[in-house]
Amino acid sequence: MNSPTDMTSHHRHLEHAREQVVELLSRQALELELLARSSDNRNQDVVAQLTARQHQAALAQRLHRFHPADIAFALESLAPDAREMAWDLVRPERRGAVLLELSDSLRRSLVGSMEPSEISAVVRTLDSDDIADLVSSLPDDLRQAVLEHVDRADQAEVRAVLSFPEDSVGAMMDLDYVSVREDATLEAVHRLLRRKKPLPAHTNELIVVDRNNTLRGVLPLDKLLFEEPELEVSAVMLTQPTYFFTDDRDRDAVDAFEKYDLISAPVLNLHRQVVGRITVDTVIDEINERAQAESLRQVGLSEEDEDLFAPPVQSARKRWPWVALNLLTAFISSRVIDAFEPVIAQLVALATLMPIVASIGGNTGNQTMALVIRGLALNQLGPKQLRTMLLRELAIAGINGAVWGAALGAVTFALYQDWKLACVIGGAMLLELLLAATAGLLIPVVLQRFGRDPIMGSSVMLTATTDSMGFFIFLGLAALVLVHH
């Protein structure tokens, strides 16, 4: 047994160990490459290879002591060649667990490079819901290659889980749970569990079902510890547990876990029969994935672009649709300016000042939009709240537009000694802020109303609106007030 004073704070120790391994693996990969280049010198080669092999054995041992999540972390941090070497060092029986922790893109590339025999070794170590999880992110051909190696019995289960839509509770459920009958005594349950041990991870309660496998309630483990053994399950179980249907949306389950502080909850099919459960670790993964994806989606990127080491050409092409959209909208703004070319020709200062209005509009609109997107995510914006929020954002924009528009006008007057120009820019700023607030609120709301993702590319669309309208408002006002026709 370990003495407790030998323990170091787990995560600090770990962070250090992880960095060391990443460092060692990178160096090792470099050495192997140098070795390959200097392969003309035969003698040296043999010695060097022996040393390399010793190093590798030591590294493999180190990796073996890591949690799969930490191995995954190390793999993500490594450049492709070191990554391949490290993957070879991971023992076959642990590869499944590591694959589950990896990002989609890296998982795809590693599975793609595996031999059929390796795949079958990996699949043997996983539960059917984990296999479903693993293959759900793979392209069709790889998916087939993996599924071929799954046992007949498991295959039915895997295909069942795969048949649920990606954003449903069914797709995130765990098939591994313990159920007991309501007319059993606690003593009988106790005996059953002793035979089944260990319990599946995150089992804080047993699911109570009737003869037809219909949900009757749940039996928390501590009841089993505390209540008299001769009592029946039905006498001590909780009869109103939170539960979900396979076709519920995954975000509803996540919300319920957050709110009611759940550890696990049963999942039912449409006949109200228990088919699985959701556990809190899956929920945490889901929350994280969602949060990470959000900031990327706002600028038009997807999770696909995740791997820092994917070839740049591939990543560049993935960004093309948004660059194209952006170019198009920028061109529209440019045409707006073009319409006012004669005005600008009369007063070049307008060209100098017009980006100020557009820029402030973009940033203010982004503030409103961040608040709206959060409100939508929290389910806090009904029609009534939206109206309140619009009025509120307009009021804020009005106040800021008046105050800072006046300031901007004053500075402009100081620079150009032209009070008409000062009024135009101040007025344009006020109008632009009002418009930016409206656009910042409407863009995500309208996207969602039409069943689209309210976040995807919202930032690009907002900038397009605030830019073109900013130029239009400023130059339009200038044409009205300043220019002699």
Next chain:
Amino acid sequence: MNSPTDMTSHHRHLEHAREQVVELLSRQALELELLARSSDNRNQDVVAQLTARQHQAALAQRLHRFHPADIAFALESLAPDAREMAWDLVRPERRGAVLLELSDSLRRSLVGSMEPSEISAVVRTLDSDDIADLVSSLPDDLRQAVLEHVDRADQAEVRAVLSFPEDSVGAMMDLDYVSVREDATLEAVHRLLRRKKPLPAHTNELIVVDRNNTLRGVLPLDKLLFEEPELEVSAVMLTQPTYFFTDDRDRDAVDAFEKYDLISAPVLNLHRQVVGRITVDTVIDEINERAQAESLRQVGLSEEDEDLFAPPVQSARKRWPWVALNLLTAFISSRVIDAFEPVIAQLVALATLMPIVASIGGNTGNQTMALVIRGLALNQLGPKQLRTMLLRELAIAGINGAVWGAALGAVTFALYQDWKLACVIGGAMLLELLLAATAGLLIPVVLQRFGRDPIMGSSVMLTATTDSMGFFIFLGLAALVLVHH
């Protein structure tokens, strides 16, 4: 007992009930207001008041059946007057739990409006770590007002928790845990628990300590169920549990919970004595708070701005620092253009085209920045990875700049029949994209290197850079190539 076929899917049912109550409360508040206005007609008044009181009693009953998190949700969705009325309907013994679920700003305003007697009633229902949680978000005067009502014994504990920095494990820990001695038999533990029942929420394992309360290991509940009662705790406990120190950073704890799928973990003081534990529900709250705050921080907003119903003047003033910064940077961009005024006067088309370059730069830079911020949050960017990433983003920018710069040049030629102008805009786009990628990577990294929040206002700073540099590159190239001196 409930028949399971009577159960409806919990969360769906709930969402509906919640909407109904919000609806009813809003209507009720409106009626009360109308009542107050028509108070000249005495007779009608009495009848109406009676009806109102009946409605309120019914509403109070409904609210009572809600989970505190759902009451909190309803309160957040209500306008101030309806909110006050609803708060009055919440029973005193449940107010503490509801307050804990509210946003900081609403909690502050509700506690601020409470009588001393109400505060003391609330405090009586809470554990000392929950009290610490509650008061940590209150301003100093309110904090004192609440702490006065805490028992002497609890007060020491509350002050101990409050003494930890906000982002430390100590501040997020739970003081309520069960510890056992390693030399006890399982049977003795069992007896102890029966006396202590029910167990604190989220107790999946007992903490094993020695005579000095030093951590020795943890005893999962299922071991207690499965192992022979005459065995000693030390024989079956896990000796290498994940644990934390009170002064560890909270994000390290969150990371460990995510990775190792923990339910709870012991927290030690610097003498390695157990002082509390962290549970998964706190971790989930922390993850959520962080994710929500992130998108707001990027546009320079804080959690403070959370309440949709706070007075607009107040919110407007909170946004002033960023409006001012934004105005300043926009002014700098404007001065860049001003420097090229003679060039623009010679060729007004330049004014038309210059925003295209700046706009594309802003959006592309934001993409790079989103990837970097995510990498930083995941701890994935060491110096080596940063270099790889910079080279990769520059390569992507180079490819996109060449391809789309050529496209933009072609369109420009088609519009203006000026091949020099086409080359200038194409070249400017390539340079701007390279610069935007560099800025998108450097801004968050440098902010973090200097110990600042890498997200706060990063978006405003990036736009400032890409705008002014975009104008400079485009107009500078134009001055070199196009203009006759």
